[in-house]
Amino acid sequence: MSVTSSSVGIVSAQYAAFDTPLALACGAVLPAYQLAFETYGTLNAAKSNAILICHALSGHHHVAGRYSESDKSAGWWDNMIGPGKPIDTERFFVVGVNNLGGCHGSTGPSSINPASGQPWGADFPMVTVADWVIAQARLADRLGIERWAAVIGGSLGGMQALDWSIRFPERIAHALVIASAPKLSAQNIAFNDVARQAILTDPEFHGGNFYGQGVLPRRGLRLARMLGHITYLSDDGMGEKFGRMLRSGEYQFGFDVEFEIESYLRYQGDKFSDSFDANTYLLMTKALDYFDPAREYGGDLVKALQRASAGFLVASFTSDWRFSPERSRETVKALVAAGRRVSYAEIESAHGHDAFLMLDPPYVELMRAYLGRVAAEISA
Amino acid sequence: MSVTSSSVGIVSAQYAAFDTPLALACGAVLPAYQLAFETYGTLNAAKSNAILICHALSGHHHVAGRYSESDKSAGWWDNMIGPGKPIDTERFFVVGVNNLGGCHGSTGPSSINPASGQPWGADFPMVTVADWVIAQARLADRLGIERWAAVIGGSLGGMQALDWSIRFPERIAHALVIASAPKLSAQNIAFNDVARQAILTDPEFHGGNFYGQGVLPRRGLRLARMLGHITYLSDDGMGEKFGRMLRSGEYQFGFDVEFEIESYLRYQGDKFSDSFDANTYLLMTKALDYFDPAREYGGDLVKALQRASAGFLVASFTSDWRFSPERSRETVKALVAAGRRVSYAEIESAHGHDAFLMLDPPYVELMRAYLGRVAAEISA
Numbered sequence: 001m002s003v004t005s006s007s008v009g010i011v012s013a014q015y016a017a018f019d020t021p022l023a024l025a026c027g028a029v030l031p032a033y034q035l036a037f038e039t040y041g042t043l044n045a046a047k048s049n050a051i052l053i054c055h056a057l058s059g060h061h062h063v064a065g066r067y068s069e070s071d072k073s074a075g076w077w078d079n080m081i082g083p084g085k086p087i088d089t090e091r092f093f094v095v096g097v098n099n100l101g102g103c104h105g106s107t108g109p110s111s112i113n114p115a116s117g118q119p120w121g122a123d124f125p126m127v128t129v130a131d132w133v134i135a136q137a138r139l140a141d142r143l144g145i146e147r148w149a150a151v152i153g154g155s156l157g158g159m160q161a162l163d164w165s166i167r168f169p170e171r172i173a174h175a176l177v178i179a180s181a182p183k184l185s186a187q188n189i190a191f192n193d194v195a196r197q198a199i200l201t202d203p204e205f206h207g208g209n210f211y212g213q214g215v216l217p218r219r220g221l222r223l224a225r226m227l228g229h230i231t232y233l234s235d236d237g238m239g240e241k242f243g244r245m246l247r248s249g250e251y252q253f254g255f256d257v258e259f260e261i262e263s264y265l266r267y268q269g270d271k272f273s274d275s276f277d278a279n280t281y282l283l284m285t286k287a288l289d290y291f292d293p294a295r296e297y298g299g300d301l302v303k304a305l306q307r308a309s310a311g312f313l314v315a316s317f318t319s320d321w322r323f324s325p326e327r328s329r330e331t332v333k334a335l336v337a338a339g340r341r342v343s344y345a346e347i348e349s350a351h352g353h354d355a356f357l358m359l360d361p362p363y364v365e366l367m368r369a370y371l372g373r374v375a376a377e378i379s380a
Numbered sequence: 381m382s383v384t385s386s387s388v389g390i391v392s393a394q395y396a397a398f399d400t401p402l403a404l405a406c407g408a409v410l411p412a413y414q415l416a417f418e419t420y421g422t423l424n425a426a427k428s429n430a431i432l433i434c435h436a437l438s439g440h441h442h443v444a445g446r447y448s449e450s451d452k453s454a455g456w457w458d459n460m461i462g463p464g465k466p467i468d469t470e471r472f473f474v475v476g477v478n479n480l481g482g483c484h485g486s487t488g489p490s491s492i493n494p495a496s497g498q499p500w501g502a503d504f505p506m507v508t509v510a511d512w513v514i515a516q517a518r519l520a521d522r523l524g525i526e527r528w529a530a531v532i533g534g535s536l537g538g539m540q541a542l543d544w545s546i547r548f549p550e551r552i553a554h555a556l557v558i559a560s561a562p563k564l565s566a567q568n569i570a571f572n573d574v575a576r577q578a579i580l581t582d583p584e585f586h587g588g589n590f591y592g593q594g595v596l597p598r599r600g601l602r603l604a605r606m607l608g609h610i611t612y613l614s615d616d617g618m619g620e621k622f623g624r625m626l627r628s629g630e631y632q633f634g635f636d637v638e639f640e641i642e643s644y645l646r647y648q649g650d651k652f653s654d655s656f657d658a659n660t661y662l663l664m665t666k667a668l669d670y671f672d673p674a675r676e677y678g679g680d681l682v683k684a685l686q687r688a689s690a691g692f693l694v695a696s697f698t699s700d701w702r703f704s705p706e707r708s709r710e711t712v713k714a715l716v717a718a719g720r721r722v723s724y725a726e727i728e729s730a731h732g733h734d735a736f737l738m739l740d741p742p743y744v745e746l747m748r749a750y751l752g753r754v755a756a757e758i759s760a
């Protein structure tokens with residue numbers, strides 16, 4: 001695939017270093033840190049057309065475009081962001097950022113801890129959605145963006161958009177909260193804990209300090225990712241795509257790959273375990289578990305959202321069972337009870353949780369229409 | 381808990397040795413084997429009141445009663461089987477059996493392979509539901525039971541009941557197929573494969589030949605069981621029981637147990653990994669994956685079930701997402717299309733897949749009513 005005319009084209013990552021210590025929710029203080037980010041499009045003179053894209057569990061700042069003409073893969077949301085696309089870079093200045101604790105250029109467990117001169121490893125402090133949002137606000141300051149036209153995210157990214165709306169109500173005009181939830185359920189936490197236990201009990205995890213050992217906890221990370229993928233797809237979607245198809249057509253009566261679905265999952269697990277940092281995976285899943293914006297408001301989500309002044313688009317997908325439409329409706333009900341402006345769409349899709357990354361036509365049209373209104377507000 | 385009046389009382393396991401070689405579906409031949417079993421109640425003179433209980437993934441032959449007055453735990457279906465209970469031992473002669481490949485007394489991977497004088501380990505052949513049913517039929521021969529009044533099972537046990545009805549139509553008067561499915565979905569297989577990969581990649585698995593190594597693949601088995609437990613409970617049931625409850629009331633910002641659901645899962649995983657054989661776990665999950673009785677009939681379940689002559693009770697539970705009611709309805713539709721006698725019940729329950737082991741009143745009444753009719757047929 002070449003860089004097409006509807007692509008943002010060749011992009012490059014930027015890095016912002018921050019020397020002001022950051023007090024984290026866990027009580028630790030990060031003395032200094034850097035954030036990796038990318039921008040596409042042009043910030044207008046009023047600096048009113050900026051959109052922040054928040055990433056999910058395994059995402060990063062490389063949201064659109066390619067790093068070179070020969071780059072085989074585009075940014076993770078390239079199908080949604082670009083000239084003429086729903087998140088239109090001809091109208092918006094789009095910012096992607098890698099969150100703190102990440103493994104794609106922002107300060108995280110594999111970065112050097114200035115106190116020891118060694119990688120942080122297990123000593124990297126726990127980070128939360130609130131910490132990320134505060135760090136993102138500092139990046140906004142750096143870029144001269146006082147107020148986002150929109151903060152957009154799917155899944156864990158949607159949690160950041162929701163948190164932005166409560167934490168910095170004056171700095172966000174619109175929050176797009178897609179395939180997300182106002183907090184995890186027991187089952188969500190349970191899946192995360194199995195994934196974490198797979199990593200934590202991998203003998204090559206070495207208590208999180210594997211960087212100097214010449215090994216990686218690939219087995220644990222691979223299992224975590226395989227399990228994750230099951231929850232990203234719908235039962236029906238998986239059935240349509242893989243069913244009970246056998247690679248060889250016949251039962252093999254052994255433990256090698258036999259069904260196509262096994263082949264798919266193991267491939268996804270292998271690929272991920274070679275490229276993602278195990279400590280980052282642990283941190284991201286804990287950030288998910290901890291997210292509960294109502295907690296600071298006596299458990300009352302309505303009260304929390306009464307602080308918000310943004311317009312909201314909440315979207316869910318019918319076959320998503322990781323964050324089902326019911327979970328999005330919790331957010332919507334609380335927004336309505338808080339008297340906020342909210343549009344809600346429950347989109348028919350067979351893609352499960354992954355649907356937020358896909359191009360189901362009603363989803364594309366919804367995004368295009370909502371962001372068209374956001375753009376119109378800016379011009380007005 | 382003491383042995384109450386409605387218990388079958390003190391029981392003991394029996395062992396039946398078979399010297400006739402058993403040709404397995406995988407092509408291997410098991411030269412000789414033994415089956416562990418238990419019986420409760422009295423076989424009548426006509427030998428027409430026998431009921432076979434088939435176990436699920438981690439079950440065994442110890443279905444009811446206790447091994448001594450001080451035995452703290454009863455058989456796994458003691459709440460359903462006993463004098464005056466739905467599976468009434470005053471009317472029925474009840475047989476529980478541990479399946480081939482098991483780890484509770486029947487020949488399996490931890491048994492000695494006569495060819496080598498060592499535990500079978502990885503050399504134990506793959507076993508299928510069909511193999512189990514054929515071995516169970518030989519046990520029936522040994523006990524002088526020509527025809528079961530009923531074969532009953534939940535989950536993987538229900539698959540055995542279904543297979544009995546097709547494979548030996550003349551030897552089974554009723555099949556009770558509870559919380560089961562006519563074959564696994566891609567998602568079911570995916571969960572099984574993650575569990576298997578956890579075991580197979582545990583360095584202490586030693587390719588299945590860990591018996592002589594002084595180690596056990598506990599980490600893998602623990603993960604497999606934790607994951608299994610998530611699929612046994614419903615999202616809502618888990619939410620009601622555990623929610624987001626914290627053990628200490630506050631976030632700890634660490635990787636130790638923090639949420640109650642984590643504590644529950646890890647406890648279940650630890651307990652299981654100390655007591656269950658990893659090779660058996662692998663075999664049982666493959667038997668689940670392979671089960672597909674329609675396969676021998678050109679993929680036509682209706683055609684397969686046209687061989688059956690038993691009466692059927694198919695039951696499912698509303699909150700079971702491992703084998704959802706939809707999967708039971710597939711079986712029911714095929715039975716109806718095949719012109720078979722079938723009763724179907726979709727039981728309201730919050731217990732998820734585990735409901736088949738619980739005492740939701742409509743379930744208990746259903747079992748009591750159906751088996752009451754089975755008993756009446758025998759007396760008639």
